[in-house]
Amino acid sequence: MEQFADFAAAVTDSGVPAGLRRRAAHRVLDVLGNALAASTLPISRTITAVVDSWGGHPAATAVGGGRYPAPSAALVNGTLAHALDFDDTHLPSVLHPSASIVPAALAAAEVVGASGTALLDAATVGTELCVRLGMAGYDEDLRNSIFFERGQHATAICGAVGAAVAAAMLHQMDSAGISSAAGIAASMGSGLLEANRTGGTVKQIHTGWAAHAGLVAADMARAGITGPPTVLEGRFGFFQAWCGNDAHPEHVVKGLGETWDSREIHIKPYPCNHFTHAGIDAALQLRASGVQPQDIAELELGAPTAVLRTIAQPIEAKAAPSTGYAAAFSGPYTIAAALTGGDGLGVWLSDFTDQAAHDPQRRNLAATVRCVADPWCDELFPRHFPAVLRARTRDGQRHEIRIKTNRGGPDRPLSAEELGTKFRLEAQLALPHDAIEALRDAVLTLDSTGSVKEVMALIGRSDGSAG
Missing domain, CATH: 3.30.1330.120 (2-methylcitrate dehydratase PrpD)
Incomplete structure (x- = not known):
């Protein structure tokens, strides 16, 4: 984990390539569209009632207009981002990374007053770690995820660690702090897939809980709690616990900074598995x-x-x-x-x-x-x-x-027009018309002139119904 933390700390200072920032902005837009559409669902009222009962200092904005402590806002937004099963997928790890990483990064960015580029850099690195963890648990012989074979929801398990790194970067933590945040979050990630087979709504909150866990882990690391430096590869570490002897921990740092596994993320055109x-x-x-x-x-x-x-x-x-x-x-x-x-x-x-x-x-x-x-x-x-x-x-x-390959991935990407159509149709369920184009423009300019503060203010105008 220390090697990846060194990389994350370096990116905090130097940034990621412009093309990766642009991809991250598209993923932020997609997450927000998915969450806005899901704000009309019963799960929105349920999860909002939960965080309302917790109370706390209102530091970050949730879709629906509420303001909460950052982990609570991330729980709401992460849950809504995944609730419709309209969130993106990385192949071949079969992870849905953005629904955890983006809500965590948005909440942390709002708290610290981060720039748009800092948000996109942190979201990119957190997403990269999430999918690399998933790929380290991918079995070439099975042609399937080891996590999945064991009934584990890798999206939530890996997402908590990636969310912690993104939050730690936005808090300007050094390499040791980022490593501890990830090490703490590795004890917090969880999720089972049985609801996919036989029912239950618990899977809807998996990504929200991962985003929540990542922010809590970063806060704990800032306060001085430490994580084990061998949290990933150790005898009682992440991969041994989740995947046994079949994982490939070396994949987490293989070609780091030269190749980006997150380029293989597919944005969904259809709101289903x-x-x-x-x-x-x-x-x-x-x-x-x-x-x-x-x-x-x-x-x-x-x-x-x-x-x-x-x-x-x-x-x-x-x-x-x-x-x-x-x-x-x-x-x-x-x-x-x-x-x-x-x-x-x-x-x-x-x-x-x-x-x-x-x-x-x-x-x-x-x-x-x-x-x-x-x-x-x-x-x-x-x-x-x-x-x-x-x-x-x-x-x-x-x-x-x-x-051979479905729409939305690198081989058959959605066009800018299709991405815009998806976002507008979703956003109109919760935002007034004038806010929809303003939000789209604010997100797509985060890599240049766009403001995180403006994005979150526009999200705060949503109330679960078209204005």
């Missing part, structure tokens, strides 16, 4: 070819073996999801939504309401989807999230569509 996206892309192509829902007799979704546990099992629950949130983790339902919906960038928030999840047409269509492991998809996963959609229509015609 990322494993479903290639199937959605395929269904949208099938629809564009002229095939209508009423024409379909049978559908087969071929996917990587590893993702079937998340999007296809148990099949009874996935074919008839009980809630809109559960529908976001269903391969059969998201195929049906892509063939019948069409808002936003193809599948939108309106497709994941409880009412939509119980729509008879969608349920009947989802019931025709058979999910199978596909060898071609297994070869590509998880550096890509592929899918093969096969359809038989009632007139006997057969169609096959292969998607």
Whole structure:
């Protein structure tokens, strides 16, 4: 950890390349759009009620307009950033880094009055550590995350450590302080994935809790509490505890400063589990070819073996999801939504309401989807999230569509127009019209003239409803 802390301290002084700052600004915009949209959900009222009951000095702004201690604001914003499953993903670690790192960095930046460039630098380095931790726990033979294989939510576990580093950088801590903040946060990260399979809303708060833990860890380090220098690679350290002997701790510092794993982050066009996206892309192509829902007799979704546990099992629950949130983790339902919906960038928030999840047409269509492991998809996963959609229509015609890599990643990035569309559609659910473009402009100029103070003031105008 000390070597990475040295790197982080150096970046505090020298900054990151301009291109990385620009990428970070796009991720900040995406996080804020996701959080603003989620501020209309019950989880927003629930988590806000929790932090209201805690009280404390109002130092940082939460989406919804409240002001709280920085860890509490980060808990609210981090929870909302992930609540719709619309947050970005790094491949092949399958982490959602920005939903923890960005809220933590925003809260710390507001407290210390940091510049826009300092915010983006800290968010970039915190994100880089988060995904490097995830990659160190990636098994090339399994072609899957060791964390995931063990039922652990690496997003939250690694996110807490990355959030601590970002916060420590914004507090201008030296290398020893950054190392201690990370070492403390490593004892705080947690998260299990069982809710993906059988229900429960706890996963929505995982990223918020990681952001909260990172800020608390940085505060503790500033107060003099220390973390072990071997917190990552030690006999009783991070990797041994979470991944056993199968991890590769050396990846955390391999090529540090020369290669950036965070370049492989995908921004989501659809508000649902990322494993479903290639199937959605395929269904949208099938629809564009002229095939209508009423024409379909049978559908087969071929996917990587590893993702079937998340999007296809148990099949009874996935074919008839009980809630809109559960529908976001269903391969059969998201195929049906892509063939019948069409808002936003193809599948939108309106497709994941409880009412939509119980729509008879969608349920009947989802019931025709058979999910199978596909060898071609297994070869590509998880550096890509592929899918093969096969359809038989009632007139006997057969169609096959292969998607190697889904929209939103380095190979198929969303355009500036698509990113803007996503943000505006989300933000209009919570902000008055005049604030939406002002917030967008403030975020996208953080690498030059933009102000963190202005960004947070505009966020404070949100109240969970369109103004």
